[in-house]
Amino acid sequence: xxxxxxxxxxxxxxxxxxxxxxxxxxxxxxxxxxxxxxxxxxxxxxxxxxxxxxxxxxxxxxxxxxxxxxxxxxxxxxxxxxxxxxxxxxxxxxxxxxxxxxxxxxxxxxxxxxxxxxxxxxxxxxxxxxxxxxxxxxxxxxxxxxxxxxxxxxxxxxxxxxxxxxxxxxxxxxxxxxxxxxxxxxxxxxxxxxxxxxxxxxxxxxxxxxxxxxxxxxxxxxxxxxxxxxxxxxxxxxxxxxxxxxxxxxxxxxxxxxxxxxxxxxxxxxxxxxxxxxxxxxxxxxxxxxxxxxxxxxxxxxxxxxxxxxxxxxxxxxxxxxxxxxxxxxxxxxxxxxxxxxxxxxxxxxxxxxxxxxxxxxxxxxxxxxxxxxxxxxxxxxxxxxxxxxxxxxxxxxxxxxxxxxxxxxxxxxxxxxxxxxxxxxxxxxx
Amino acid sequence: xxxxxxxxxxxxxxxxxxxxxxxxxxxxxxxxxxxxxxxxxxxxxxxxxxxxxxxxxxxxxxxxxxxxxxxxxxxxxxxxxxxxxxxxxxxxxxxxxxxxxxxxxxxxxxxxxxxxxxxxxxxxxxxxxxxxxxxxxxxxxxxxxxxxxxxxxxxxxxxxxxxxxxxxxxxxxxxxxxxxxxxxxxxxxxxxxxxxxxxxxxxxxxxxxxxxxxxxxxxxxxxxxxxxxxxxxxxxxxxxxxxxxxxxxxxxxxxxxxxxxxxxxxxxxxxxxxxxxxxxxxxxxxxxxxxxxxxxxxxxxxxxxxxxxxxxxxxxxxxxxxxxxxxxxxxxxxxxxxxxxxxxxxxxxxxxxxxxxxxxxxxxxxxxxxxxxxxxxxxxxxxxxxxxxxxxxxxxxxxxxxxxxxxxxxxxxxxxxxxxxxxxxxxxxxx
Numbered sequence: 039x040x041x042x043x044x045x046x047x048x049x050x051x052x053x054x055x056x057x058x059x060x061x062x063x064x065x066x067x068x069x070x071x072x073x074x075x076x077x078x079x080x081x082x083x084x085x086x087x088x089x090x091x092x093x094x095x096x097x098x099x100x101x102x103x104x105x106x107x108x109x110x111x112x113x114x115x116x117x118x119x120x121x122x123x124x125x126x127x128x129x130x131x132x133x134x135x136x137x138x139x140x141x142x143x144x145x146x147x148x149x150x151x152x153x154x155x156x157x158x159x160x161x162x163x164x165x166x167x168x169x170x171x172x173x174x175x176x177x178x179x180x181x182x183x184x185x186x187x188x189x190x191x192x193x194x195x196x197x198x199x200x201x202x203x204x205x206x207x208x209x210x211x212x213x214x215x216x217x218x219x220x221x222x223x224x225x226x227x228x229x230x231x232x233x234x235x236x237x238x239x240x241x242x243x244x245x246x247x248x249x250x251x252x253x254x255x256x257x258x259x260x261x262x263x264x265x266x267x268x269x270x271x272x273x274x275x276x277x278x279x280x281x282x283x284x285x286x287x288x289x290x291x292x293x294x295x296x297x298x299x300x301x302x303x304x305x306x307x308x309x310x311x312x313x314x315x316x317x318x319x320x321x322x323x324x325x326x327x328x329x330x331x332x333x334x335x336x337x338x339x340x341x342x343x344x345x346x347x348x349x350x351x352x353x354x355x356x357x358x359x360x361x362x363x364x365x366x367x368x369x370x371x372x373x374x375x376x377x378x379x380x381x382x383x384x385x386x387x388x389x390x391x392x393x394x395x396x397x398x399x400x401x402x403x404x405x406x407x408x409x410x411x412x413x414x415x416x417x418x419x420x421x422x423x424x425x426x427x428x429x430x431x432x433x434x435x436x437x438x439x440x441x442x443x444x445x446x447x448x449x450x451x452x453x454x455x456x457x458x459x460x461x462x463x464x465x466x467x468x469x
Numbered sequence: 470x471x472x473x474x475x476x477x478x479x480x481x482x483x484x485x486x487x488x489x490x491x492x493x494x495x496x497x498x499x500x501x502x503x504x505x506x507x508x509x510x511x512x513x514x515x516x517x518x519x520x521x522x523x524x525x526x527x528x529x530x531x532x533x534x535x536x537x538x539x540x541x542x543x544x545x546x547x548x549x550x551x552x553x554x555x556x557x558x559x560x561x562x563x564x565x566x567x568x569x570x571x572x573x574x575x576x577x578x579x580x581x582x583x584x585x586x587x588x589x590x591x592x593x594x595x596x597x598x599x600x601x602x603x604x605x606x607x608x609x610x611x612x613x614x615x616x617x618x619x620x621x622x623x624x625x626x627x628x629x630x631x632x633x634x635x636x637x638x639x640x641x642x643x644x645x646x647x648x649x650x651x652x653x654x655x656x657x658x659x660x661x662x663x664x665x666x667x668x669x670x671x672x673x674x675x676x677x678x679x680x681x682x683x684x685x686x687x688x689x690x691x692x693x694x695x696x697x698x699x700x701x702x703x704x705x706x707x708x709x710x711x712x713x714x715x716x717x718x719x720x721x722x723x724x725x726x727x728x729x730x731x732x733x734x735x736x737x738x739x740x741x742x743x744x745x746x747x748x749x750x751x752x753x754x755x756x757x758x759x760x761x762x763x764x765x766x767x768x769x770x771x772x773x774x775x776x777x778x779x780x781x782x783x784x785x786x787x788x789x790x791x792x793x794x795x796x797x798x799x800x801x802x803x804x805x806x807x808x809x810x811x812x813x814x815x816x817x818x819x820x821x822x823x824x825x826x827x828x829x830x831x832x833x834x835x836x837x838x839x840x841x842x843x844x845x846x847x848x849x850x851x852x853x854x855x856x857x858x859x860x861x862x863x864x865x866x867x868x869x870x871x872x873x874x875x876x877x878x879x880x881x882x883x884x885x886x887x888x889x890x891x892x893x894x895x896x897x898x899x900x
Contacts, residue, residue, distance in 0.1 A: 041697070077665060133834075156662075167664060171618050188598075191890060192672075206641070209639075228586075232491065239670075241623075256623055401563075430492075432563070433489065441621075460655065
């Protein structure tokens with residue numbers, strides 16, 4: 039018999055089958071034994087009449103072990119799972135689990151992270167990564183219909199990609215290399231190379247020693263850069279449409295029962311994401327009486343407050359904050375012609391957390407050089423980057439999108455660590 | 470007028486339009502000026518009657534500059550490009566290119582790599598990255614229909630993922646971390662976590678000081694791991710179907726003219742990939758008179774020879790070499806019950822180059838521990854990895870697939886450097 043899967047057993051009624059699975063439950067009655075065996079989100083009941091070889095094997099079995107079964111699929115309307123059961127012919131233990139697991143439902147966060155592979159076995163975590171997969175697929179469909187090219191930019195580089203702060207250093211054949219903090223320079227290089235619209239999904243590295251619920255030393259960044267724009271509004275349009283498409287796709291593909299089980303609160307996608315300048319946002323927040331800790335940016339508390347105000351006023355879970363002053367932005371953000379102290383930039387907040395920073399970039403060599411000097415950075419060190427703009431470069435802009443931050447707020451988690459396959463922080467490099 | 474794209478101009482005949490583009494050609498006649506302007510693979514002719522402001526601007530224009538045009542789209546069957554031209558209303562230079570580019574058609578490899586963004590502007594390179602994008606999309610479609618989950622495993626780790634050789638070291642807050650050489654341990658962890666089938670597309674790092682046409686210090690690896698297998702044959706089946714699906718999709722989506730332009734020779738997908746044991750493969754090669762430099766593996770020359778033999782005999786551009794001896798394989802490959810000196814492993818060769826290493830993994834804790842000891846590795850150092858197999862773990866296997874090696878042989882390039890967005894090698898960390 040060819041090996042089948044539990045998901046396909048419904049098509050096998052009356053047939054002899056062979057399949058693998060996890061042992062989820064064992065019930066030993068006087069004359070008969072029952073097992074619940076699972077693959078992913080599919081489970082089936084097995085039944086064994088005692089007095090055969092299988093009885094002994096089942097007696098030695100532990101929960102979480104894996105087995106290979108041959109047997110016959112029989113109709114049984116009394117069984118909740120699939121309305122059938124499998125009469126065991128033979129059973130082989132393919133891996134025997136220890137009797138005690140090192141974590142249980144009461145384990146604290148650090149213990150769960152130490153044993154992340156066991157922590158991931160929960161049904162909620164199983165679906166979390168299914169949803170992440172669906173989400174990325176939706177994003178890719180969106181990019182595809184818009185003619186975007188996928189790039190894989192190098193993570194090893196000779197010089198810092200941005201400020202030089204929070205940089206990990208690598209021993210590179212006796213020399214020094216850095217780990218990329220973002221694909222920023224390389225996705226802009228793709229614009230100078232004429233690739234027009236690019237995206238990248240990949241790891242970025244930040245030597246940030248902080249322990250907040252939003253930070254990690256390595257995370258998956260989703261990066262987009264598009265050419266031939268007229269302003270940062272075009273970049274916001276692109277991202278807003280992208281997010282709405284992804285949410286709509288996700289909600290269409292997830293079964294209703296699952297949305298309930300996961301407690302997903304679905305963001306409305308029929309509302310335009312409001313766009314508020316930083317100046318206006320800060321004024322709205324100050325009216326609530328809150329004194330900000332930052333003059334040229336929003337502090338985390340302000341992000342929360344402005345998100346709540348916008349949600350109340352418009353129903354939107356998202357809000358673009360635009361036109362940050364040059365002091366709060368890197369040298370390569372383009373400035374407003376009519377207000378040279380402010381940049382054509384934006385952040386996107388989702389339920390109180392910043393999930394994106396974006397901007398139109400300065401693509402004009404002379405202006406860019408001046409902005410480097412103004413920020414007291416080194417023209418020398420940035421030479422290769424500046425060269426991208428010397429031989430013609432389309433007007434362009436883009437954004438980075440934090441996958442785990444988005445998932446965290448979509449699924450109602452409190453910490454990015456919970457939605458990361460394996461979290462990395464200042465004190466965590468393993469497993 | 471809303472900004473449009475050159476690709477959409479055909480729908481705009483008779484209309485006033487506004488669009489961006491690269492300046493590809495400038496022709497200055499007595500009374501009239503012509504420009505060819507391009508976005509990606511789409512180009513259009515612009516025409517300007519002299520004596521207006523646009524004339525001056527065009528006179529100051531250099532090739533490779535970018536411009537923003539407003540004008541009227543008029544039918545012109547004499548124009549090859551799209552059968553239309555745009556009568557220039559106004560023109561604005563959005564970036565002015567230097568008159569001389571630092572590379573030309575005769576530049577050597579290193580100079581082209583120094584100026585990779587200019588090198589990438591060729592039509593061939595434009596399509597190379599379009600094809601890479603298509604290829605990855607096809608692979609993802611395949612994984613999706615088979616219920617695979619996407620993972621993003623950490624690249625920073627406390628200990629070596631495999632042998633400890635070729636490992637880059639990172640300064641991690643005063644401590645040492647390593648860069649992942651492969652997601653091997655983590656994709657196996659996903660199996661122990663019950664994710665059943667996973668894939669990852671991401672960077673891997675190898676501190677390999679060699680300069681061959683197949684090696685780099687950082688490359689994009691495509692990794693797959695699947696549970697509930699009966700042997701490595703199931704893994705080969707999965708990969709063979711995956712590659713055939715990807716090639717078929719690619720060939721359906723690429724226009725015929727482009728296949729000719731790129732000189733693609735299409736591998737046949739209606740032939741089963743032959744599966745030859747290493748022992749048989751070495752015998753076939755030795756019959757040609759070639760003396761191998763390796764006893765338990767194929768050397769690069771042998772890979773070429775066996776590929777040629779198989780191609781001649783069967784017409785297949787692919788061949789699986791199977792059942793490597795344990796000396797040639799890492800400790801975690803499963804061994805044949807009937808031949809404990811040989812592993813349930815395989816390589817996949819494509820046109821003479823190894824593009825995959827795969828195997829069924831040893832998932833049984835006690836056996837795995839013995840194999841660690843036999844290879845004289847440290848149980849202590851591998852503790853966290855070994856723990857994955859203590860609490861139940863499905864029988865599983867998987868493979869890594871080298872994206873750039875596959876593209877190199879599919880498109881007839883001689884070197885992985887040419888098909889990498891930005892190559893990294895012992896002497897190359899920039900741009």
